[in-house]
Amino acid sequence: MTRSCHHRRLTLSDADEAVGECKTRRRQAGTTSTVNVLGGHHHHAYLRPAPHPAHRQARRPPYRHRGPGRPRGHRVRVDGHGGGARPGCGTGEDGRRRHRCGGRARRQHPQALRPRRRRHRQPQRQHLGPLMPVRDEEAVTSDVAAPVTSDVTAPVTSDVTAPVASDVTVLRADIDLVDAEIRALVARRGELSRAIQRARIAGGGRRTDLARETRVITPYTQSFGRPGTAIALALLEICRGTKPTG
Numbered sequence: 253m254t255r256s257c258h259h260r261r262l263t264l265s266d267a268d269e270a271v272g273e274c275k276t277r278r279r280q281a282g283t284t285s286t287v288n289v290l291g292g293h294h295h296h297a298y299l300r301p302a303p304h305p306a307h308r309q310a311r312r313p314p315y316r317h318r319g320p321g322r323p324r325g326h327r328v329r330v331d332g333h334g335g336g337a338r339p340g341c342g343t344g345e346d347g348r349r350r351h352r353c354g355g356r357a358r359r360q361h362p363q364a365l366r367p368r369r370r371r372h373r374q375p376q377r378q379h380l381g382p383l384m385p386v387r388d389e390e391a392v393t394s395d396v397a398a399p400v401t402s403d404v405t406a407p408v409t410s411d412v413t414a415p416v417a418s419d420v421t422v423l424r425a426d427i428d429l430v431d432a433e434i435r436a437l438v439a440r441r442g443e444l445s446r447a448i449q450r451a452r453i454a455g456g457g458r459r460t461d462l463a464r465e466t467r468v469i470t471p472y473t474q475s476f477g478r479p480g481t482a483i484a485l486a487l488l489e490i491c492r493g494t495k496p497t498g
């Protein structure tokens with residue numbers, strides 16, 4: 253059956269007629285319809301089954317119409333979330349409606365390149381109080397000792413063994429001595445290694461001995477793991493060159 257409202261002819265079945273009338277006509281009649289008329293204007297109304305009342309509440313947040321008078325298609329939520337017309341929405345100079353809230357109209361908008369607002373806020377860093385001050389020994393990046401400061405505001409920690417800056421200076425001096433000894437030992441080792449290589453070559457043998465190298469590497473690996481293996485390989489390279497064979 254075909255019914256007409258003051259704007260458009262709506263073709264409805266007899267069964268739908270009672271609930272599918274034009275939105276304006278329903279309002280005028282003061283009746284309650286179970287038909288959803290969507291689109292903001294009944295020119296574009298269509299029919300679909302009414303949601304369960306409980307779902308209706310969840311699906312439809314509280315809206316109020318922006319501005320006085322009859323709504324023009326843009327609604328804002330009274331709870332302040334979402335919705336609402338952007339600047340530029342409305343009727344243009346050519347009389348055509350401009351909707352710049354999203355979709356195609358958004359892409360046509362000069363500000364369309366601006367990324368949409370994130371739907372979910374990024375988790376913010378919890379306020380954990382002021383950052384811990386960097387300890388003096390961590391701040392020192394050169395061999396020049398940092399000036400000793402007494403930060404009375406530094407929090408007292410349970411790390412009672414943490415050395416003070418003056419201790420660090422002394423300990424680093426010791427490390428420098430150890431490193432020098434290591435370098436001297438490596439140099440000494442190289443001399444011994446090259447002597448062996450020369451003797452082996454002089455005796456008609458090969459310069460290197462891979463089985464021996466394995467036995468050299470193993471204790472380093474056992475002591476220090478993968479870095480120990482790397483140390484041994486570095487030592488061998490220093491002592492016999494980059495070629496493990498020859």
Ligand SMILES: O=C(O)C(=O)C[C@]1(C(=O)O)C=C[C@@H](O)C=C1
Binds near residue numbers: 461462465487488
């Ligand atoms: O022990 C040897 O036979 C060496 O020649 C010394 C050494 C080493 O530097 O440890 C060097 C080369 C060999 O391939 C194996 C080990």
